[in-house]
Amino acid sequence: MSVRWLIALCLTACGVAAAAEPAGSIPAAGPTSRVLRAGDSILNIEVVDPPTAARSRELQDWAAEAAGAALAAFGRFPLPTATVRIEQRDSRDSSPVPWGQTLRRDGVSVLLFPRPNAGLQELRGDWTAVHEISHLFHPYLGSDGRWLAEGLASYYQNVLRARVGLMTQADAWKALDAGFGRGRREDSGLPLDELSRRHRGTMRVYWAGAAFWLEADLALRRGGSSLDAVLSRYSQCCLRGTGESDPRDFIAELDRVGGDGVFGRLYERYADSREFPSLDGAYRTLGIEAGPEGLTFSPQAGEARLRRAIMGTRPARETGTP
Numbered sequence: 001m002s003v004r005w006l007i008a009l010c011l012t013a014c015g016v017a018a019a020a021e022p023a024g025s026i027p028a029a030g031p032t033s034r035v036l037r038a039g040d041s042i043l044n045i046e047v048v049d050p051p052t053a054a055r056s057r058e059l060q061d062w063a064a065e066a067a068g069a070a071l072a073a074f075g076r077f078p079l080p081t082a083t084v085r086i087e088q089r090d091s092r093d094s095s096p097v098p099w100g101q102t103l104r105r106d107g108v109s110v111l112l113f114p115r116p117n118a119g120l121q122e123l124r125g126d127w128t129a130v131h132e133i134s135h136l137f138h139p140y141l142g143s144d145g146r147w148l149a150e151g152l153a154s155y156y157q158n159v160l161r162a163r164v165g166l167m168t169q170a171d172a173w174k175a176l177d178a179g180f181g182r183g184r185r186e187d188s189g190l191p192l193d194e195l196s197r198r199h200r201g202t203m204r205v206y207w208a209g210a211a212f213w214l215e216a217d218l219a220l221r222r223g224g225s226s227l228d229a230v231l232s233r234y235s236q237c238c239l240r241g242t243g244e245s246d247p248r249d250f251i252a253e254l255d256r257v258g259g260d261g262v263f264g265r266l267y268e269r270y271a272d273s274r275e276f277p278s279l280d281g282a283y284r285t286l287g288i289e290a291g292p293e294g295l296t297f298s299p300q301a302g303e304a305r306l307r308r309a310i311m312g313t314r315p316a317r318e319t320g321t322p
C-alpha cells in the first residue's frame, strides 16, 4: 500500500528540479529537490548536501512516503505550500532520526535530521517524519497550546502511518496505548496547560494531548463526521502557517467549521486536568481491551468498523496535477 501511494504521488505529481551541471565537472550528488503536488497544495522536499545521488533519492523517497501518509487525512497537504528539508547529521542517539522540528518563519519548513548510516527500511519504520509533517495540520499554538500541537502530531503519526501501511492497524493502536501508558506515569499533579507552558511533563503533554484528539475524533464520528473532515475544512478557511494562534481561538474555529462544540467541551475538561484522562469510555467504544497480555480487539462488527474507519488502509489516491 505504501509503495502504491508513493508511485501514485510520483506518477501524477512529482517534478524533479536538478541543478544544471557544468560540462566536465565532477558529478554532483544529483537532484537534491523534489516537488509533490496534491490538488492545489505543494510540498517541496529538499536534501541538504547529499553525499551521493543514490542517497539523495533514498532520502527523498522516504520523505515523499511520509508526505503520502499526510495525504491520508484528506487528500491535500494542509498548507498551500511548505518545505521538508532533510539534513544528515551524526548523533550518539541510536534513533534513525534523532531530531526533527517545524520552523515557521517566512515560510513553513519541516526539518528532519536523519543519521547518515540509517537505511531506508530503518527510516520507514521511524515515526519522526510523519510526526513532524503532521504539525502542518495546526497553527503555531505557543507554549500554552503545546499539548494540543504535540498531541495532534502524536495521534496522527500513528493513524496516518497505519492508513498507508507503514505500520499495521494493531501496532498503531498498541503504539497509542503505550504512549497513553507513558503519559499516565507522569504524576506531578500539575494542570496540563501549566505543564505545557512550563515545558515540563513531556510524556503527559504529548499523550494526554493525543488522547484529546482521539476522544474528539470518536465524538465527531458518532455524529457522522471525523477529525479529518474538520481539519480539512479548517485548512481551507483558516489555517495559517506562520504567526501564532491562541489555543482557545483555534478550538473555537474548529467548532465553528464543524466541531459543533465537541472541541470546546473537551478542551474545558483537558486543559486544567491534573492527571491523565480516563480513556475507559473510548476503549469501550472502540472494542479495545487492555489486559496483562496486551491489547485485545473485539470482533463485534460495529466496533471493528469504527477501528477500521480510523486506522484502516486507504486506496491509492490520485493526487491531482498542477
Ligand SMILES: [Zn+2]
Binding pocket: 131, 132, 135, 149, 150, 153
Ligand atoms: Zn512534535
